Amino acid sequence: MQEKGSISIHTENIFPIIKKFLYSDHEIFLRELVSNAVDATQKLKSLGQLGEFKGELGDLKVKVSVDKEARTITISDRGLGMTAEEIKKYINQIAFSGASEFVEKYKEQDAATKDQIIGKFGMGFYSAFMVADNVEIFSKSYQEGTEAAHWTCDGSTEFTLETAEKADRGTDIVLHVAADSDEFLEPARLRTILNKYCKFLPIEIEFEGEVINQTQPIWTKQPAELTDEDYVKFYQELYPFSEAPLFWIHLNVDYPFNLTGILYFPKVKDELQFSRNKIQLYSRQVFITDEVKDIVPEFLMLLHGVIDSPDIPLNVSRSFLQADAAVKKINTYITKKVADKLAELYRKDRTGFEEKWSDVGLFVKYGMLSDDKFYEKAKDFVLLQNTAGKFFTLSEYQEFVQANQKDKNEQTVVLYTTDAEAQHSFVVAAQDRGYDVLKLDAVLDSHFIGQLEQKLEKVTFKRVDADTIGKLIEKDETTESVLSDDDKTKLQELFSKAISNPQMQVQVEALSPQDAPVIITVPEFMRRMKDMQRAGGGGGMQMFGSLPDSYTVSVNANHPVAQRVLSADDEGSQKLARQAFDLALLAQGLLKGEALTAFVKRSADLLTA
Numbered sequence: 001m002q003e004k005g006s007i008s009i010h011t012e013n014i015f016p017i018i019k020k021f022l023y024s025d026h027e028i029f030l031r032e033l034v035s036n037a038v039d040a041t042q043k044l045k046s047l048g049q050l051g052e053f054k055g056e057l058g059d060l061k062v063k064v065s066v067d068k069e070a071r072t073i074t075i076s077d078r079g080l081g082m083t084a085e086e087i088k089k090y091i092n093q094i095a096f097s098g099a100s101e102f103v104e105k106y107k108e109q110d111a112a113t114k115d116q117i118i119g120k121f122g123m124g125f126y127s128a129f130m131v132a133d134n135v136e137i138f139s140k141s142y143q144e145g146t147e148a149a150h151w152t153c154d155g156s157t158e159f160t161l162e163t164a165e166k167a168d169r170g171t172d173i174v175l176h177v178a179a180d181s182d183e184f185l186e187p188a189r190l191r192t193i194l195n196k197y198c199k200f201l202p203i204e205i206e207f208e209g210e211v212i213n214q215t216q217p218i219w220t221k222q223p224a225e226l227t228d229e230d231y232v233k234f235y236q237e238l239y240p241f242s243e244a245p246l247f248w249i250h251l252n253v254d255y256p257f258n259l260t261g262i263l264y265f266p267k268v269k270d271e272l273q274f275s276r277n278k279i280q281l282y283s284r285q286v287f288i289t290d291e292v293k294d295i296v297p298e299f300l301m302l303l304h305g306v307i308d309s310p311d312i313p314l315n316v317s318r319s320f321l322q323a324d325a326a327v328k329k330i331n332t333y334i335t336k337k338v339a340d341k342l343a344e345l346y347r348k349d350r351t352g353f354e355e356k357w358s359d360v361g362l363f364v365k366y367g368m369l370s371d372d373k374f375y376e377k378a379k380d381f382v383l384l385q386n387t388a389g390k391f392f393t394l395s396e397y398q399e400f401v402q403a404n405q406k407d408k409n410e411q412t413v414v415l416y417t418t419d420a421e422a423q424h425s426f427v428v429a430a431q432d433r434g435y436d437v438l439k440l441d442a443v444l445d446s447h448f449i450g451q452l453e454q455k456l457e458k459v460t461f462k463r464v465d466a467d468t469i470g471k472l473i474e475k476d477e478t479t480e481s482v483l484s485d486d487d488k489t490k491l492q493e494l495f496s497k498a499i500s501n502p503q504m505q506v507q508v509e510a511l512s513p514q515d516a517p518v519i520i521t522v523p524e525f526m527r528r529m530k531d532m533q534r535a536g537g538g539g540g541m542q543m544f545g546s547l548p549d550s551y552t553v554s555v556n557a558n559h560p561v562a563q564r565v566l567s568a569d570d571e572g573s574q575k576l577a578r579q580a581f582d583l584a585l586l587a588q589g590l591l592k593g594e595a596l597t598a599f600v601k602r603s604a605d606l607l608t609a
């Protein structure tokens with residue numbers, strides 16, 4: 001018996017469209033066909049468990065083979081198989097409706113979203129026609145007394161269906177590879193594709209006599225069954241040549257959505273490494289993509305690992321995905337899990353947590369900055385480190401500095417350095433006053449400081465060199481000046497002349513005689529604006545685009561040098577003032593080039609004078 005028919009379909013020219021627009025993703029045909037074979041095999045196993053299939057399951061391997069001479073790729077399974085009637089129903093009707101749905105969706109979209117749909121649409125059986133100009137199905141149902149069937153189709157809407165000889169139950173899909181798809185006749189190419197998409201499929205896949213997959217990847221197991229080594233080993237399988245991860249989270253939820261996976265915290269050496277190893281997204285152990293943007297919260301993109309969820313809609317455009325309720329829930333769930341894990345690590349092993357802080361800190365701060373819920377959880381375990389290397393939580397630190405570092409307005413002033421080496425003299429000056437100095441020199445710290453100032457009550461952050469020590473934390477007490485007002489004005493003029501630089505605002509201040517004769521500071525507000533601008537803040541920050549660096553030069557009225565400058569002759573006072581100013585530049589790391597050479601020479605002269 002042979003039957004010829006026409007596949008009922010409203011879109012006549014479906015194949016050219018499939019072929020043309022799925023161009024970049026032709027390789028997924030193999031994923032689609034192998035996962036169909038796996039599905040058919042699992043269905044048979046379930047029927048066995050239900051007692052509806054009483055035969056021997058036997059070897060259930062799915063076999064993929066290629067015959068270069070004959071130009072065929074064959075995917076064979078020993079699953080439940082199809083009768084001729086079922087082929088008509090499932091292949092001619094159902095599979096086609098999937099393909100025509102694709103074309104319909106595709107037509108509705110504008111050009112920008114078209115690209116996105118194309119990559120994401122599971123094309124199912126008909127994706128075979130992306131690489132084949134003729135496809136055959138040989139199938140025999142598991143049901144007793146049914147005949148094997150043979151279906152062929154050349155990619156038009158015409159098909160033939162006839163009875164066939166097939167001893168064993170299951171399905172063979174034979175692709176006759178089209179002339180423009182020769183690459184898929186190369187075993188190495190097929191192996192690469194299988195490795196990418198089928199590496200963790202739940203039924204064994206055999207290619208060239210070898211099983212290429214792990215049927216029970218560790219994310220499908222219970223955490224209690226697994227050791228640390230298992231997790232590290234799996235990480236290294238996913239990302240060969242990577243350093244071991246810091247720690248990981250095993251995700252497992254089945255209500256209100258289904259999701260399993262393992263998220264690893266990598267050891268990040270530099271910023272460039274962030275996105276090198278991406279999170280891989282699976283749907284029932286079939287690899288889908290490693291473009292998980294919108295499915296995983298932005299700040300978690302720094303993590304690595306796998307997420308497996310059949311509830312993530314894969315065949316829709318990005319903009320739809322963002323609005324999708326399931327995706328939103330997944331986002332919230334993952335964020336919560338990650339925060340809980342970090343809280344647990346902090347609680348159970350504070351020392352270990354501190355040791356990992358240089359790697360984890362960036363991630364925690366990124367999370368706090370980008371997600372309010374995460375902030376609320378992380379504020380209890382986010383750590384601050386001072387220049388002595390000691391770690392504090394936010395509340396511990398506030399407690400620690402509040403006796404000494406409250407200004408006259410009851411504001412707690414937190415002092416920090418962005419470079420303990422370069423700002424050394426300022427750090428020491430603060431410490432001499434009994435103040436503590438935090439190290440806030442990480443990538444996101446300038447943003448993090450801004451956030452803490454908003455969230456914490458009555459707390460201000462100032463970099464150690466933002467002002468002279470007395471003004472960094474303003475107290476009620478004032479230091480009296482030993483100079484008269486006239487002398488102060490004169491001193492200001494003498495220094496302005498010696499410095500002669502409009503970017504340097506000279507002011508005379510009554511500091512302690514122990515402080516330096518001249519101190520150059522960088523006002524906090526202006527510096528932050530410039531920092532943000534440098535960090536690419538863009539937008540509103542652009543108006544500061546033309547701002548020069550701005551410095552304040554504080555001349556210490558109570559330092560003996562002030563008296564000497566005032567009492568020296570013209571030349572002598574200029575020399576002294578310049579020397580004292582250069583010392584201040586030196587302390588700020590600003591003395592360079594010609595000015596540095598002149599300073600060295602002048603110093604030698606002064607030594608011999």
Ligand SMILES: Nc1ncnc2c1ncn2[C@@H]1O[C@H](COP(=O)(O)OP(=O)(O)OP(=O)(O)O)[C@@H](O)[C@H]1O
Binds near residue numbers: 124125
């Ligand atoms: N190897 C196979 N063995 C048994 N039935 C199969 C096999 N391949 C396909 N089928 C049947 O054909 C149907 C259509 O397959 P197709 O791949 O187009 O869509 P799907 O698997 O239902 O969905 P998806 O778009 O996710 O692949 C399947 O649902 C299944 O019933």
